[in-house]
Amino acid sequence: MRGIFLVPALLGLSTTAFAHDAPSGWKYPNSCCSNLDCRQVTQTAISERPQGYIIRATGEVLPYTDGRVRISPDGFYHWCSAAGEEHSKTICLFVPPRAY
Template sequence: MSRPAAILLAVMIAAPAAAHDATPTAAQPNGWTYPFSCCSGMDCREIRDQAVLEGPRGYVIKLTGELITPRDTRIRNSPDGQFHHCTVAGEPRGRTICLFVPPRSF
């Protein structure tokens, strides 16, 4: 291995992992950081309101059909008022780790 490659590898290994941030919105112009318990750098993303059905039994993720009940600890308040879905390995059809939901007015 060349010296520059070895130095680059050492820096990459020694550098702390960057936090995974939600993109800025009008409600959160600086963005916000997903909690480590939900995301390991690639697992979370904003999803459209239409991707989630909200009903009396909880939230249904349309893509997977997964039901997340209201008392489920995976439900989190969304700091920016948008839905965010964190899944295993960041796969859109993966099992839900966290679901950030916007506040409701009812």
């Protein structure tokens, strides 16, 4: 009987952000994240070229018009990849608003 109360009590103590939350607090959309796929990345992890955004880890090119490219609510790059792996296919890419 004692174990029944332990689980809810432990769940209530957690203050850690869920994996589907960006560090700044906004929530990654369910269509991009399965609680482990998305993370904030440095500006050097993504480069902008005439053909689109280049994911350095994979070499993928996402054209600017690609539906996976979305505006980042906090102005930082966020990359969602299959199973959250460094070298897997892009699910979504959140980018800062473009100045031009």
